[in-house]
Amino acid sequence: MSDIRRYSDGCHTLPLTSTNSNAPKYYTLATIDAAVCRLDAGELVAFPTETVYGLGADACNLQAVARIYEVKNRPATHPVIVHLASGDDPGRWVLSISLEAQRLIDAFWPGPLTLILKRAATITNAVSGGQDSIGLRCPSHPVAQALLRAFSDLRHGHSSIAAPSANKFGYVSPTIAQHVRDAFGDSIYLLDGGACDIGIESTIVDLSRGFPSLLRPGRITQQQITDVLGIAPQLPSNSSIATAPRSSGTLKAHYAPHTPISLLPIEDILNTVESYSSHKRLAVIASNSLPQADVLRGRPNLEFLIAPNNPYTYEYKLYRMLRQLDSLNVLRIFIELLPSTSEWTVVNDRLQRAEAAFKSDGPILISSPNT
Structure with a gap:
């Protein structure tokens, strides 16, 4: 060589x-x-x-x-x-x-x-x-x-x-x-x-x-x-x-953690988190600059990870963030819905496939807030 x-x-x-x-x-x-x-x-x-x-x-x-x-x-x-x-x-x-x-x-x-x-x-x-x-x-x-x-x-x-x-x-x-x-x-x-x-x-x-x-x-x-x-x-x-030929990583449900995830606008995340009882451990990935982030960070039962604002940085950190939260034995991971613009195509693709694993037509059913 x-x-x-x-x-x-x-x-x-x-x-x-x-x-x-x-x-x-x-x-x-x-x-x-x-x-x-x-x-x-x-x-x-x-x-x-x-x-x-x-x-x-x-x-x-x-x-x-x-x-x-x-x-x-x-x-x-x-x-x-x-x-x-x-x-x-x-x-x-x-x-x-x-x-x-x-x-x-x-x-x-x-x-x-x-x-x-x-x-x-x-x-x-x-x-x-x-x-x-x-x-x-x-x-x-x-x-x-x-x-x-x-x-x-x-x-x-x-x-x-x-x-x-x-x-x-x-x-x-x-x-x-x-x-x-x-x-x-x-x-x-x-x-x-x-x-x-x-x-x-x-x-x-x-x-x-x-x-x-x-x-x-x-x-x-x-x-x-x-x-x-x-x-x-x-x-x-x-x-x-x-x-289309079958190819690696193109299934509807893929790239999923063991913990159910939900992609929601930040306001919906805030409302949904509030619907859980205080002893349920939850996790959120969202922008740190939003006013709602202060409310979420203040919840003692919630793990909060700051979502990168740059799509390339988000790609780089995505799987490590999911694995980190997956290891914490939380009930559910909520992820702030990202823009639908072209620069966010890759992250949206992976997150949507991960979320699909927990929808009713996927291999795993999402549990309710009371479970």
Whole structure:
């Protein structure tokens, strides 16, 4: 590896270029090699990306990929994303790389963009959830790239790492190493790369149906995709959802804590909180600048977290806020409804999916204020 430096103590280290001050400055080659050995042996490895932590397996090993589904309790029909080392050929995984796909690759890889393309006939059903399409991504996190490059080199460029988020299926995604430990303890080998720089999952663009479609919003915006392609990607509608390929993190109910959440205007939160008896522990995420915040902060049974005013900061802190409140054994989490403007699209998407898990048509029913 050209980016490995030798220091006077004889230890090979990989310099990390992440802007995140929480990330370690160097990662030992021995640690990367240990992770590669485990992948080569069919074991799982958790590793950081710029978005969230991933739970990785050799994408060409059927038993290893099946192990991902087993430990996550993930439905077999819900595909995983194949992660590529920078410079590796994505063409070996797909039937063809269209002009649109190549433009997006050139513009955004390495980075937080997943492309859905028609998979090659030689690629296993395990990573595609039994579909004829596959999700590909090239993450920018230096630890992820060091791992991917070392594993690719071991296999002479003929393998990559399949990885969904490193958490139990449907739960809040992990953005620091401790979140992975909370889910799996020491049963999974973990590369600790500090806090993820973005903290929200990748944008997913489907190119498998002859037109670009935005399946999941992320840091790469609809406008950025439009600028590159010269055409706006279609947004999910009732008609397009019916024909869209299944992809990671696009279920109606997803990214949910164990504690029920409700998205409400601040006045409704204030009124609803007042309807609970004083011994019920509740939590609120809301702007600190609103007059109602003083009233909410004054309630002894209520945990109050200040909602970031910047959408990027909100994305970065969202999952850690949800996990923090989830650990406090509160009855319910109320979250101030956010603006419906384009800059808040990503946060709104994740919060709405999380809330859907507790609606009457979701897998969990919301309890009443009297419970």
